[in-house]
Amino acid sequence: MGIFLGGCQSKATTEVPNEIRIGVLNTPNDVAVARQLGYFQAAFPKQRVKFITFDSGVDANKALLAGGVDFATMGDTNGVVALAAGIPVQLCWINEICGANEALVVRKNCGIKSIHDLIGKKIATPFASTAHYSLMVALEQAGIRDQVTLLDLDTQNIVAAWQRGNIDAAYTWQPTLSQLLPESDVLVDSAALAKTGNSTGNITLVRQEFAQQQPQLTQRFIEVLNRAHQLRQTDYAKTVRAAAKQTGISVAEAKLQMNGTSWPGLSAEFSPKYLGTQVTVGQFVKEMQQTGVFMARQQTISQAPTLKQFDQFIWKGGLS
């Protein structure tokens, strides 16, 4: 009887879609690995899995808002924007935690030894990114937030502006970082900022409607990505090769970028350390809320969502 009822219920509320649309970033992350190794097709044999590449979380958010994708990967700052703007989405996965792959670099031999020496200098970063947030935190910690000029440049333009000598410093990520590194010094990186309670990372958002109607598919989606996280534990070389092949970069480049990040994995993610459990709010979520408070103070978002709103923002289906 129960089975019968359950069957009816699921039939009434859910009609299994024949297509899953995933917004991806062109970086060597877990999505790239799972895609290259065919994990998605294996997990969704009945669906056509469609990948749409976005330049940044900014575009991914617009696509989520327009209902053009079911899942999208982006920096956690864009996730804060999505929550603050009231896009009907939920956070279902942490793809990676940023570390040495995002850093503030300055030109070599220009006398800048510490963040304090940046007073009066021009610093470029892609606005609304995790790097932008990390830069603001670093500047505020040094108390020089209002004494520098910030420029909003995307990563390709950072390289061009750097080569022309238009900028003195940049907070950006790999692979742009390695294009600047031969002639630059690292002042601070996101791993150091994470130690002060300002972690940044890339996250995946799911459309609320999709998560509610298709909890099994959403669960399967994060299991697919978890498979990539597990592979990284057991066979790092294979993981790097797959990521490199998918994103069209060399294995050495992929390794450099991936060395700077960490992939928590399913059991760690749904624990107090990251996304929390049914009863506790995760540390990563708390830090995201702090990010929201910070962004609201910078007036980049109009209002900081509360910790409760953040906790509700997490898709807890991953716990089961």
Add this chain to the structure above:
Amino acid sequence: MVAKKRRLTILVWLILLIVWELVTRLHLVSAILFPAPEEVWRTFVGILRQGYNGIPFWQHLGITLLRLFSAIILAIVTAVPLGLASGMSATVNGLVDSLIQFYRPIPPLAYYTLLILWFGIGESSKIILLYLAAFAPIYLAGVEGVHNLNQDYQLSAQSLGASKSQIFRWVIFPGSLPSLFTGIRTAVGVSFSTLVAAEMVASTSGIGWMVIDASKYLKSSVMFLGILILGGLGLLLDWGLRRLENAVVFWKGHQ
């Protein structure tokens, strides 16, 4: 007739405002896609008071107008003489006309990245982009102005013994003014529509940049506000130019 037209215009805007208010009041569309009029107004008051991204509103408006007017003035100073010269002399025309005809239809965004590489991310690349957009219409208006001039005027002046410079001073230049004004109005329109693109890369100020930045944080009320300001500014600029035109070329339409 004029009063009726004005009444209709006001009516159209009122209806638009009412529909806008209704659509948002009844929550027919999500507030991020369509912010309410009062929300846009609140944003406007907020930005007037506190500025946007730490920069006062007038500074955003000022830098945008500065970029626009530097480009327009630069274009007038160079394109008017070149256009008139090209209209009067077949040699000049042969030298420059094909070049300008070639670059004129290219969408400015197509060469903007090149301009950034050549001139950097500062003000110069932005002003040059707007300048290039403004140059062609004024140049063409100069050529047209000379060509459309009634030949009899020049011949009469010549037969009365006027020198070449006198003919230019008293016949060709004033005769081309109506056409030049039309060209300048077109130029302002074209570079105005390139403004947002010019402020898209490496700026942290300007009304166009405000719209772009707001879109990154999905602040749709700021986007709406920026778009309304740009629209209003465009109307105001065109109105000012028409007034100027009527004052300077008061004989337009009367031979």
